[in-house]
Amino acid sequence: HGDLKETCDVSQREKCSxxxxxxxxxxxxxxxxxxxxFIAKIDEAVSAYKPCAADKCSCHYHLIKDDLFxxxxxxxxxxxxxxxxxxxxxxxxxxxxxxxxPDMEMVIxxxxxxxxxxxxxxxxxxxxxxxxxxYIDITYPAWTFWEGGPAISLYxxxxxxxxxxxxxxxxxxxxxxxxxxxxxxxxxxxxxxSERDPLIYLSRDSPHLVNAQYTKNQAWKxxxxxxxxxxxxxxxxxxxxxxxxxxxxxxVAASFRFKHLFLCGSLVFHSxxxxxxxFYPRMKPWxxxxxxxxxxxxxxxxxxxxxxxxxxxxxxxxxxxxxNFIKNHLRMKDVLCYWKKLLVSYASLLNYQxxxxxxxxxITKKS
Ligand code: UDP
Numbered sequence: 001h002g003d004l005k006e007t008c009d010v011s012q013r014e015k016c017s018x019x020x021x022x023x024x025x026x027x028x029x030x031x032x033x034x035x036x037x038f039i040a041k042i043d044e045a046v047s048a049y050k051p052c053a054a055d056k057c058s059c060h061y062h063l064i065k066d067d068l069f070x071x072x073x074x075x076x077x078x079x080x081x082x083x084x085x086x087x088x089x090x091x092x093x094x095x096x097x098x099x100x101x102p103d104m105e106m107v108i109x110x111x112x113x114x115x116x117x118x119x120x121x122x123x124x125x126x127x128x129x130x131x132x133x134x135y136i137d138i139t140y141p142a143w144t145f146w147e148g149g150p151a152i153s154l155y156x157x158x159x160x161x162x163x164x165x166x167x168x169x170x171x172x173x174x175x176x177x178x179x180x181x182x183x184x185x186x187x188x189x190x191x192x193x194s195e196r197d198p199l200i201y202l203s204r205d206s207p208h209l210v211n212a213q214y215t216k217n218q219a220w221k222x223x224x225x226x227x228x229x230x231x232x233x234x235x236x237x238x239x240x241x242x243x244x245x246x247x248x249x250x251x252v253a254a255s256f257r258f259k260h261l262f263l264c265g266s267l268v269f270h271s272x273x274x275x276x277x278x279f280y281p282r283m284k285p286w287x288x289x290x291x292x293x294x295x296x297x298x299x300x301x302x303x304x305x306x307x308x309x310x311x312x313x314x315x316x317x318x319x320x321x322x323x324n325f326i327k328n329h330l331r332m333k334d335v336l337c338y339w340k341k342l343l344v345s346y347a348s349l350l351n352y353q354x355x356x357x358x359x360x361x362x363i364t365k366k367s
Contacts, residue, residue, distance in 0.1 A: 034310075035307050035310065038311075041285075041286050042318070045285060045286035045287045046287055052329055056333055056334055056337040057334045057337035057338045057341060059279075059282050059334070060278055060279055060329070061341060062281070064345055067137075067139055068345055070136050071123060071349050072349075074350070074351035075346075075349045075351065076351055079123065080105055080106075080350075082122065083107040083124040083125055084107055100340065101340070101347065102347045104350055106125070106127060107124075107125065108127045109137065112129075112130065112253045113252065114126075114130065114131035115128060115135075115137060116135055118135065118136055119134070125138060126138065128140070129141070129142035129143070129254075129277060130142070130253035131275070131276065132275055132276070139276070140342060142277060144159050144160050144256050145162040145335050147160040147161060150256065152217070154235075159256055162332060162335070165237065166263060166327075166331070168238050169260060170263060170327075171238075172238040172239075172264060173241050173263060173264050173265040175241070176241040176264065181241070181244040181266060183245075183309060184209065184211055184243055184245065185199070185203075185209065185212065185243065185246070185301075186210075186212065186240055186245065186246055186247070187203075187210075187247040187249075188212075188232060188234060188240075189214070189215060189249075189251075189257065190214060190217035190219075190251075191214050191217075192217065193251055195249050195250065195294065195295065196249045198298045199247055199249075199298075200212050200213065200214060200227055202301055202302060205298065206302070210305070211243070213226075213229065214231065214232060215231050215233070215234050237260045237261075241265070243264075244319075245266065245269060245305060246261040246264065246269070247270075248268060248270045250271065250273040254275040254276055254277045258270065259279070259330055262289075262323050263323060263326055264323075265320070267289075267290060267308060268319070268322055269289065269301075269304065269305075270290070270292060271293075279329070279330050279334075283322070283325060288318065288321050288325050289322055290308065290315070290318065
């Protein structure tokens with residue numbers, strides 16, 4: 001509205017004020033009409049949304065039920081053997097919850113990519129951290145909550161330690177309150193998926209609107225891998241909090257970046273490529289984040305950003321809801337609780353007594 005107020009001669013003040021009011025009303029009406037379709041989506045999504053109960057992990061429990069439904073008739077030794085024979089890593093777990101678990105045998109996929117497409121028609125129980133609906137892998141909370149994850153120069157031993165990130169991002173979000181954040185979109189990451197390209201191109205066209213650049217990863221060979229620009233310096237997740245609009249795209253599978261972005265208290269733009277981690281299904285478009293169509297063009301992204309800029313009070317509430325969701329339902333205890341419920345439910349489906357095998361190496365808790 002500031003732009004609509006013009007300087008006015010003192011003698012004309014009353015008339016000017018009426019004209020200005022009229023212009024502001026017209027502007028608001030035009031703006032409302034222009035964005036009515038997005039506002040309607042928000043209203044609809046928010047009224048359909050049922051918040052999770054506060055208790056540990058009941059929020060995410062339905063995914064355990066969905067994932068294990070395929071195995072409702074039980075898991076035999078032969079079924080498990082078939083999963084093992086497909087070269088997957090077999091492991092006993094060494095989680096903090098181990099003392100509370102029954103004996104069990106399981107197969108953990110340590111790669112990014114899920115392993116059991118529905119189209120195989122084989123019911124192999126394999127635990128993977130990310131998948132789409134085309135896979136029947138059983139979703140488990142990724143290792144990066146504790147340690148490891150992508151190693152970049154800023155995080156040489158991996159992104160890891162969600163508990164520490166939760167604390168440091170809370171501090172960064174306090175420092176960069178919504179009102180003082182830069183009204184600009186931000187992305188730093190490598191080209192693990194070309195879906196990220198339109199945002200990079202938009203940044204090159206409109207640097208005032210978007211600050212998005214590709215960084216190097218281990219696979220980088222030449223500038224071609226950073227869309228023919230030199231690799232950008234890496235930026236810590238805490239420093240992402242300076243910006244109002246943060247983008248998330250899938251990488252090889254779901255990107256570990258997603259959960260961190262919310263804790264900045266910034267507005268997350270999420271390209272919904274159907275790749276999930278265990279906590280994604282309870283997060284809803286327009287309630288917790290702005291959905292970006294898979295394969296969205298530069299113009300589609302530009303339109304979403306204009307919507308955000310012109311509807312600041314509305315979108316700040318989306319940012320707040322997203323932040324609160326991750327704060328309240330993705331605590332370390334929620335992650336552990338999910339593991340425990342998942343393993344107890346899974347173990348109840350084994351219809352044989354797992355025996356100790358000499359060739360397996362025992363993994364014990366770190367001292
Ligand atoms: N990352 C970061 N700052 C950067 C580049 C990457 O914090 O400048 C983080 C990013 O948030 C992600 C991880 O490093 O969690 C790996 O990012 P990349 O884009 O390379 O791969 P992704 O896992 O997203 O496919």
